[in-house]
Amino acid sequence: MGNADAEVPMIRLSYNDVHNSIQQCAAKIQKEFEPTLFIAIGGGGFIPARILRTFLKTTTEGKKRNIPIQAVGLTLYESMGGIAEVVGKEVVRTQWLDFSTLGKTFKHGGLLGRRILIVDEVDDTRTTLIYLIRELQKDIDEQLQLIENTEDREKLRETTKLGIFVVHNKLKEKAGELPSGVQYFAAQETPDVWLAYPWECDGQIEEHDAMRSQNPKP
Ligand code: 5GP
Numbered sequence: 658m659g660n661a662d663a664e665v666p667m668i669r670l671s672y673n674d675v676h677n678s679i680q681q682c683a684a685k686i687q688k689e690f691e692p693t694l695f696i697a698i699g700g701g702g703f704i705p706a707r708i709l710r711t712f713l714k715t716t717t718e719g720k721k722r723n724i725p726i727q728a729v730g731l732t733l734y735e736s737m738g739g740i741a742e743v744v745g746k747e748v749v750r751t752q753w754l755d756f757s758t759l760g761k762t763f764k765h766g767g768l769l770g771r772r773i774l775i776v777d778e779v780d781d782t783r784t785t786l787i788y789l790i791r792e793l794q795k796d797i798d799e800q801l802q803l804i805e806n807t808e809d810r811e812k813l814r815e816t817t818k819l820g821i822f823v824v825h826n827k828l829k830e831k832a833g834e835l836p837s838g839v840q841y842f843a844a845q846e847t848p849d850v851w852l853a854y855p856w857e858c859d860g861q862i863e864e865h866d867a868m869r870s871q872n873p874k875p
Contacts, residue, residue, distance in 0.1 A: 666850040666873055671866045675778075675854065676708055678824055678844035683712035686842050690820045691715075692774035694759075695726045696793070698785065699752065701778035703728065704856055705824050709776060727754050731785050746832070748788040754796070765800040768793070769813040773820065779852055780823040780843065783831035790819060790839060825852055848873070 686692065686709070693715055697706035706726050714721040730752030760767030775789055797817055804810035819839045826843035827850075835841060850873065858865040 666848075667853050668847060668850055668872045669853045669865055669869045670855060671869060672855045674869075675705065675824055679705060679708045680712055682822070682842055682844040683709060686774070686820075686822060687713050690772060690774060690818070690840050690842070692724055692772050692820065694771045694773045695724055696754070696773060696775045696789075697726050697728050698775065698777040698789065699728050699730045701854070702776045705778055705822075706776040709774075709822065725759075727759060729753055729789065731789060733785055746782065746784045748785055750792075765803045765813075766796070767800075768797050768817065769800050769804070770816045772818045775819070775821045776823075777821075778824050778854060780821075780826045780831075781829075783833065783835070786821055786823075787833050787835065790821075790835060793819060794836075827852075 692713060695706045695710065697703050710724055710726060713724055715724055716722070730750065732749050732751055734747045734749060736747035754768075756766045763769070773793070775786065775793075777786065780786060801810055801814055804813060819836075820842065821835070821839060822842045822844075824844045825847050826845070827848070828846050829849040853865070855862060855865060
């Protein structure tokens, strides 16, 4: 992860940049994944998930419906691990899925049989995404154990899908690989520089937008 220091090369993004990138990728996501649930990683994934929801709908009984958005909070910390010299990255859960609404009409908790799209603003080292996929897979496996009928269980295992959507994927070495069954969509690929999103601007947003003219040229 970089930082927002003025010396570090930075790409400033306007709201319209983000909106347009998501819109351009939405048709591909619909065609190739057809999500039925979004899991937004907070805080950076919240606004992208809401924008994506504008372009993707599910159809039930002929009616277009909004795709529900669940939120998780994950924070990446530098950790010293067991050995002082080994500085690693540790992900801490600050918020998790709300199974009381997700699982309202199911006995198993509500993840099974869904096409679950994880949404975040940026895939940097990939540590956060790898952590989330692992944790979600644990929840899915626990819910599958609740299905007594083997045939039903295998059918639900088969139809439960995990996908990832990020607005930006930084082209760099990643902390690990994603499991092969996980579909991956990135609206844009970027060099390994700091991306400054409009919702993080704590000064004048007009100034932030105007300074996009100083973005490194592709
Ligand atoms: P990871 O390294 O796990 O892929 O990314 C962890 C988190 O760091 C991201 O979800 C994001 O919140 C933050 N992050 C990483 N790179 C950037 C960046 O260039 N700009 C901003 N605003 N956040 C970033």
